[in-house]
Amino acid sequence: MASKLTTSNAAGWAFALPGFGLICLFIVVPFFLAFALSLTNQRLISPNPTEYVGFANYKSLLSLAVITLEPERDEAGEIVRAEDGTLVYPRVRTITRNPDFPEYRGMREWFRWHSGDNARVVVAADVVFMKALVNTLTFALVIAPGQGGLALLLALLINQRLRGINIFRTIYFMPVVVSIVVVSLLWRFIYDGNDGLLNNILSSLTFGLFEPIDWLGRTDTALGSIIAMSIWQAVGFHMVIWLAGLQTISPTLYEVAQIEGASKWQTFRYVTWPGLRNTAVLVLIVITMQAFALFAQIDVMTNGGPLDSTQTLVFQAVERGYGKQDISGGSTISVVLFLIVLTISLIQRYLTRERS
């Protein structure tokens, strides 16, 4: 439909306004509200008037510093060692609570490393937020290529001409129509440390050699377990998108490749993959955006624990904005989250742009 018929301003507005108005009211307005609220001390319910506080919320969220600690020395200037031979350092709070260093006030240790005899300590104004940031980025960085790649493998698997292939396609896609809340609860049971299905399956596959693991209760396995489950739930969605992309590639190209004697890998590399470029961009962006929205799995399975190892940005935003009724704090996290999503989408678009 190329030709537009007549100019029809009144009817045009009348038809578009209800839908567009709702988008403005419930997406555009809160979007700008997030920016505005992040510069205030707004609370959900408060007897005090709201005040403009500038970038104070961002400062109390994002401030980072590196403190160098020298090891403790005795009167003679010798380095003091603990009984096990390790160096002894002054406690970080001697600096963060020291009136001589107001710039570090209220900060807490995030992590530290050693250089020579000195310890370098990274202190953050909001350690939980920093952990949430790192977890969310990790989640997105693992799940975008992981889920996208697995989905492509499944699409290639299902794109074969075999009798009954549709049955398998139907099964692979099935978890997509199950709510992530339901899936998270089911997998909480599967991942359980005592009666969990996964431990029992692994144990019987290895004839009892496998030691049961409390998958969601350990800091080193919790986030990975949630990643695996999230891929299981959503991979069928992107399999279908890849499949649609595969079917737009002209069969004659495959015929030519066969006549030219191309190997399977060469056919994939020079025929299939170039034809999937646009699909790849879409799949990556969609998975990344969904990854940054990670919330339900955390809320149902771990509540951010153990030891904040599954904290995420959205979970933190909700905990503050709703749990603590700190609307401005929640909005600040939301703005940071949006800026990250925007930056990553732009980078992905740039990296996968058409090369002319």
Place this chain on the structure above:
Amino acid sequence: MAVVSQDNRGLRLAVRYLVLALVAIVFMFPLVFMIISSLKPTQQLLSDTASMRAFLPVGDISLDNYFAAFARAPVELFVFNSILITVITVSASIFLCSLAAFSFVYLNWRGSGLVLSIALATLIIPFETIAIPLLLFVSRLPWIGMNGIEIGWLNTYHVQIIPWIADALTIFLFVQYFKDLPGELVEAARAEGASWWQIYRKVVMPLSGPVLATAAILKSLKMYNEQYLWPLIVVQDEAHRPIMVGLGYFFQLDVAWGEVMAYLSVITVPVLVFYLVLQRAFIASIASTGVKG
């Protein structure tokens, strides 16, 4: 020679099916486990996880968990709420978004391009980034109810419906579809003096079956399955709670897993049945969000 290659082909075919079947097991086992477990007493459910019995309807099989779940929580109310919210939102969404898309594609009004761009730009805003400011916003919005004007939309049906009606993806799907329709039909109708409303109603919509199915499926899944974060923060009372939030009932003190599995089955099996019956339409609807994007 010929015999060997024949054998080879048979073997390779068997390997292919084996791979396909193993992958299928990975995708099926949690759902099979859920449904089977919902029929077992919690004690047996837990002990069965040690063997293949976890996936077999053996032992003490009954619907007791279902009765217990309905007794513990007002399950029928939660299901009713979710279906009500889904049906109203999906219908309103399809109507208003198709109307807007119709306007963007066929009515050449000043600024339509810009307005469409603004609408589509909101695709980049994840709901999770506006949930908190939106919470404050709806808590201050007025509503005309039974008792005159009230302030605040919290703990209502409409707070779960109205913000979700219009969305960029649905508008986008209709715009793409309308662009591919033959414009001559609209031109002819216009030449015969039909009004824009008549053209929308009598010419364009009757041709829009596929995109209607796509929009309805995607939006229904979103409203029924994915409404969790938003109702969690705007609905505290039981009367308006949807199914996904109603799950909280089953996690007090010690968890009766048999009842949990029964509740999960009650809210999931109808969707699975819908999917199995309409699977071509489901898969086509997901595919259509990709190809043209």
